[in-house]
Amino acid sequence: MAPMVIYTVYIFAIFFISVWCSMWILHILAIIYGRYRLHQKLSQIQADALLGVSILKPLMGVDPHLSSNLESFFTMNYPKYELLFCIEDENDPAIMLVKGLMDRYSKVDAKLFIGGSCVGVNPKINNMHRAYEAANNEFILISDSGIRMKEDTLQDMMNFMTETTALVHQMPFTSDREGFPATLEKIYFGTAQSRIYLVADLIRINCHTGMSALMRKSLLDEIGGLKTFGCYLAEDFFIAKSFTDRGWRIRISSQPAMQNSGICEVNSFQARLTRWAKLRVAMLPTFIIIEPLSECLVNGFCAAWAVNVLLKWEPVSFFLIHVLLWFLCDWILLSIVQNGSLPFNKFDFVVGWLFRECSGPCLFLHALLNPAIKWRSRVFRLAWGGIAEELKPKKESTLKYQT
Structure with missing residues (x-):
């Protein structure tokens, strides 16, 4: 073998071993930091010391859990706090559901905005824009329709809103539900997602997912308000980036975001993961290399080849031990994030974990080969940097406001 080829092989082997070691550092840090950071006991704060919050709830359609999810915000x-419900389509069945809750909890300050603005290509921001403009409080909480709140979740988030903090967000997780799709979701959000999320918060890297995010409205208004981010699909990432670029801190709260969508299917979940991968690649092209190597099987295969090249170790045994240790670390981390008994047994975890780890690299490859993003009935194309263009723009809808 030519010296240049040998040199190149050794360079790749050293690179793969370095990435492998880095991933194990991530495992250890996530477990330690998760134990310290998550599910903290709330300190007692005087009610008059808690500042007002405007909660923006963008809605579209009704699923079997929507009513109970929304009710958790009234209680x-x-x-x-005030609840600002945003519904783009005047024929959406969610309107009657929201009106019913507003009548039942008439003492809660709640308003319903029907219709949307056209301030960009992002449907979520178009839906929320008028409600954002009408918000009466310094702090706003953007909360997706599938989120379920505990009675003390908002206080938990406000506890981390210090004088140097601009944004407090919840780490994505899921409520306990039955069935394999629910098991698969809980495993993903409690292992692969939470591992990166926890370490990113520890070392102060932007890893913001905007499904439940509390932020300072005045800081958004300084740069033009929420509409400034209407050109992006991943508005959550760029909102957080706008804060960190100005020297503000973003933090996670101690309670994870409890996703409780009534529609729980493997295909829809995988489509969601694929869409997120497309967004990450468009925003940060280095993910084309980094993300596949963060997967258990890809990482283990490359490391097994590398140790065989460098140390002449038996690669199959190394790979199997690698997978076993990764599996055990994921079980430990999931148990920490769950903070209680898991709603499935160990066999279900093995099946769900193997399915997730085997499908992860395939979904990423699919995202690279099919860069167009489908969001409900709409299709978008992303340029490098994350700026989006809708391939078939939707006509601007009108707005109706009701109290």
Whole structure:
């Protein structure tokens, strides 16, 4: 073998071993930091010391859990907040559901915005824009329709809103539900997602997912408000980036975001993961290399080849031990994030974990080969940097406001 080829092989082997070691550092840090950071006991704060929060709830359609999810926002134990429901289509069945909850909890300050603005290509921001403009409080919480709140969740988030903090977000997780798709979701969000999320918060890297995010409205208004981010599909990433670029801190709260969508299917979940991968690649092209190597099987295969090249170790045994240790670390981390008994047994975890690890690299490859993003009935194309263009723009809808 030519010296240049040998040199190149050794360079790749050293690179793969370095990535392998880095991933194990991530495992250890996530487990330690997760144990320290998550599910903290709330300190007692005087009610008059808690500042008001405007909660933006963008809605579209009705699923079997929507009513109970929305009701959890009406029953929070927090002294001052307003609920701003945003529904783009005037024929959406969610309108009647929201009106019913507003009548049932008439003492809660709630408003319903029907219709949307056209301030960019992002449907979520178009839906929320008028409600954002009408928000009466310094702090706003953007919360997706599938999120379920505990009575003290909002207080938990506000506890981390210090004088140097601009944004407090919840680490994505899921409520306990039955069935293999629910098991698969809980495993993903409690292992692969939470591992990166926890370490990113520890070392202060932007890893913001905007399904439940509390932020300072005045800081958004300084740069033009929420509409400034209407040109992006991943508005959550760029909102957080706008804060960190100005020297502000973003943090996670101690309670994870409890996703509780009534529609739980393997295909829809995988489509969601594929869409996120497309967004990451468009925003940060280095993910084309980094993300596949963060997967258990790809990482283990490359490391097994590398140790065989460098140390002449038996690669199959190394790979199997690697997978076993990764599996055990994921079980430990999932148990920490769950903070209680898991709703499935160990066999279900093995099946779900193997399915997730085997499908992860395939979904990423699919994202690279099919860069167009489908969001419900709409299709978008992303340029490098994350700026989006809708391939078939939707006509601007009108707005109706009701209290």
